Amino acid sequence: GAVVSQHPSRVICKSGTSVKIECRSLDFQATTMFWYRQFPKQSLMLMATSNEGSKATYEQGVEKDKFLINHASLTLSTLTVTSAHPEDSSFYICSAERGFGQYFGPGTRLTVL
Amino acid sequence: QKEVEQNSGPLSVPEGAIASLNCTYSDRGSQSFFWYRQYSGKSPELIMFIYSNGDKEDGRFTAQLNKASQYVSLLIRDSQPSDSATYLCAVNGEGTNAGKSTFGDGTTLTVKP
Numbered sequence: 001g002a003v004v005s006q007h008p009s010r011v012i013c014k015s016g017t018s019v020k021i022e023c024r025s026l027d028f029q030a031t032t033m034f035w036y037r038q039f040p041k042q043s044l045m046l047m048a049t050s051n052e053g054s055k056a057t058y059e060q061g062v063e064k065d066k067f068l069i070n071h072a073s074l075t076l077s078t079l080t081v082t083s084a085h086p087e088d089s090s091f092y093i094c095s096a097e098r099g100f101g102q103y104f105g106p107g108t109r110l111t112v113l
Numbered sequence: 114q115k116e117v118e119q120n121s122g123p124l125s126v127p128e129g130a131i132a133s134l135n136c137t138y139s140d141r142g143s144q145s146f147f148w149y150r151q152y153s154g155k156s157p158e159l160i161m162f163i164y165s166n167g168d169k170e171d172g173r174f175t176a177q178l179n180k181a182s183q184y185v186s187l188l189i190r191d192s193q194p195s196d197s198a199t200y201l202c203a204v205n206g207e208g209t210n211a212g213k214s215t216f217g218d219g220t221t222l223t224v225k226p
Contacts, residue, residue: 032212043218044157044201093156097212101147102203104156 003027004096006105013084014113020080021108023094029074030096035067038091038107050077084112116140117204119217127225132189134220136202139183146178146185147203147214157201161187192224 003026013019023033033050048069049057056069068080081088089112095102119136126132134148145164149157163169163176163185175188185204189196199221203214 034213044216046213046216049213101149101159101162102214103159104149107156 004030004094004103004105006094006108008108009106010109010111012111012113015085016083018080018082019084019110020078021092021094021110023077023079023096023105025075025096025103028096028098030077030098031074032097033071033077034095034097034102035069035077035079036093036095038093040091044093047079081110084110086112088112115217116215117202117217119200119202119220121218121220123221123223125223125225126192128192128194130192130224132192132196132222132224134187134189134200134202134222136185136187136204136217137183138185138202138204138215140204140206140215141180141183142207143180143183143204144207145205146176147205148174148176148185148187149201149203149216151199151201151219153198189222192222194224194226197223 005024007022031052035047036044038044046059047062050069050071052071052074058064071077091107091109093107095104117138148161150160151157161174161176163178166178169176173190177186199219201219202217205214
């Protein structure tokens with residue numbers, strides 16, 4: 001099956017710092033990637049849709065200036081959490097769409113102290 | 114009303130039994146339907162997709178779709194303890210929303226040995 005990687009898998013940072021998360025499709029080209037956030041015991045929350053070569057489309061309530069998304073190539077999308085605060089601590093998951101469903105990366109667990 | 118609704122569970126079945134997971138959706142224009150499995154602490158993985166009314170079988174899994182009733186289900190035959198996970202139903206729209214999934218909150222399944 002399709003493989004999507006994410007890096008880093010886990011990050012702990014101090015409040016106020018920025019954290020960049022990379023999402024790569026390893027064996028296919030992904031025009032569209034998605035970024036989700038998931039809090040413990042809760043469902044996936046779509047944050048934004050990342051389109052190669054164009055601006056990301058953010059869901060209602062997601063601050064685009066805080067969660068910067070760049071989809072510079074057909075295999076790489078990045079999410080930067082700027083000036084992270086403890087309430088941003090969560091499980092961030094990317095996915096790539098391949099026509100027959102989404103293939104998810106393994107996720108990045110962010111803890112902001 | 115949520116766009117995609119699932120029984121929250123938890124659903125508990127004995128090993129070897131059939132587990133039945135249900136999902137209803139509100140957008141009658143929805144075109145494609147997916148089931149994902151998510152183990153605790155991990156990201157979701159695609160296990161089934163279905164586009165047409167009727168049944169689709171893949172090993173021990175059967176997806177059933179009834180567009181008139183706006184209902185999709187997943188049957189797991191000969192349930193195993195390794196099937197214990199949260200199952201997410203996802204629905205894609207049409208047109209510009211064809212690649213974007215709306216997820217239900219998930220049903221947690223426990224298969225008891």
